[in-house]
Amino acid sequence: MKVLIVDDSKAxxxxxxxTLRQAGIDATTVEAEDGQDGLDxxxxxxxxxxxxxxxMPRMLGIEFLQALREAGDKTKFGFVTSESNPDMxxxxxxxxxSFLISKPFNAESFELxxxxxx
Amino acid sequence: xxxxxxxxxxxxxLEAAARNVLAMLLDPAADVAATGTEEEEVxxxxxxxxxxxxxALVIHCTVDFGNVLAGAMFGTSPEExxxxxxxxxxxxxxxxxxGSVKAMLDGSWQLGLPMVSxxxxxxxxxGAEPWCEAxxxxxxxxxxxxxxxxxASDNHHFAGKDMG
Numbered sequence: 001m002k003v004l005i006v007d008d009s010k011a012x013x014x015x016x017x018x019t020l021r022q023a024g025i026d027a028t029t030v031e032a033e034d035g036q037d038g039l040d041x042x043x044x045x046x047x048x049x050x051x052x053x054x055x056m057p058r059m060l061g062i063e064f065l066q067a068l069r070e071a072g073d074k075t076k077f078g079f080v081t082s083e084s085n086p087d088m089x090x091x092x093x094x095x096x097x098s099f100l101i102s103k104p105f106n107a108e109s110f111e112l113x114x115x116x117x118x
Numbered sequence: 119x120x121x122x123x124x125x126x127x128x129x130x131x132l133e134a135a136a137r138n139v140l141a142m143l144l145d146p147a148a149d150v151a152a153t154g155t156e157e158e159e160v161x162x163x164x165x166x167x168x169x170x171x172x173x174a175l176v177i178h179c180t181v182d183f184g185n186v187l188a189g190a191m192f193g194t195s196p197e198e199x200x201x202x203x204x205x206x207x208x209x210x211x212x213x214x215x216x217g218s219v220k221a222m223l224d225g226s227w228q229l230g231l232p233m234v235s236x237x238x239x240x241x242x243x244x245g246a247e248p249w250c251e252a253x254x255x256x257x258x259x260x261x262x263x264x265x266x267x268x269x270a271s272d273n274h275h276f277a278g279k280d281m282g
Contacts, residue, residue: 008231009210010203011191015143018193055213055229082217082229103214104142 003027006038006052006064007080012103016051016080022107025114035059039067047075049114051101054081054088062095069096078113080105127222132263133252135218139211140256144190161204163212163234164241167220169227173267174243175216177208181236183259184208205234219265243268 003020007013013031020027030047032038036059038052050068054061065077077097084102092100099113161184163177179187181204185196188207192199209232220227235241246266254261 009206009213011188011207012210014192055231057231082213082220084217084221085226087226103217104139106142 001025001027001048002046003029004032004038004042004047004050005029006032006035006050006056006061008034008053008056012053012080019105019107019110023110023114024107025110035061035064035067038064042068042073042075043071050075050077051080052077054079054083062091065092065095065097076117127219127250127265129250129252131222132215132219132250132265133254135215135222136252136254136261136263138218139214140254142214143187143211144256159236161208161234161236162241163208163232164243165209165212165216165232166230167216167223167227168230169223169225171267171269172246173227173249173265174246175212175219176241176243176264176266177212177215177261178264179208179261180259183256183261186257186259187211201236205236208232209234215263245269 005013005016007016010033017029020029030041030045032041034056035052038050039059042050052061052064059067061079061081068075068077079092079097079100080103081100082103084100089100098117101109101113159181161179161181164174166172166174184204184207185199188199188204189196191207191210192203212232212234213229216229216232220229233241243266246268249265249267251262251264254263
């Protein structure tokens with residue numbers, strides 16, 4: 001499986017990669033450091049899953065997802081974010097996200113979010 | 119100042135939020151002994167949380183703790199980390215604690231982007247007063263957390279580097 005991990009924190013990208021492994025997900029990962037970088041990479045190559053932060057410089061995660069869908073890309077998309085209130089969850093779902101994992105998270109968070117979605 | 123009287127935000131809640139994030143980031147079985155830096159230099163992380171009133175979470179810790187935290191997050195020896203990587207790790211710690219704090223506030227609030235300063239006093243929250251504060255000991259590393267709130271109603275991210 002090929003996963004694009006989008007987060008402006010390199011430390012968090014490392015943790016997401018490590019947690020995917022702990023969740024038993026065998027993934028080849030590509031990193032992007034903000035929404036714009038994520039959009040560029042997502043449109044340039046095919047991924048099985050995109051995991052994105054919400055608050056990032058240059059382009060927010062939600063704007064990244066909206067731009068991706070407007071471009072006709074239907075790659076499975078999940079947020080991994082500190083933003084988790086009901087309004088934002090609804091906004092994410094409306095924009096085409098499959099799930100939202102709240103920080104802090106653990107391997108079980110990923111197992112539950114990804115169960116049956118891959 | 120009674121603007122948060124209806125919320126669950128308290129010193130205990132702030133402490134619990136920090137402990138919850140630390141439990142995710144720091145493996146209890148890991149070697150998190152001090153890295154041996156001599157200085158008592160302080161790292162300061164700040165993230166604004168805006169909604170009904172401007173507010174901000176400010177976290178102070180030692181460089182030693184920053185090194186331990188970053189080492190755990192990057193999965194490497196603290197000695198191999200750059201200052202930028204330590205700042206990155208502490209900023210993400212502030213982001214996650216800030217998200218938990220936000221969830222305790224009534225109404226609609228939005229997180230800003232975290233800032234980290236090495237000079238200790240380079241981050242200001244103008245016009246704001248501490249609402250609550252908590253202290254956490256993470257494997258012998260002291261961390262202080264303060265949640266500031268301003269009575270101003272202008273809804274902008276007001277915490278920033280003091281350029282003066």
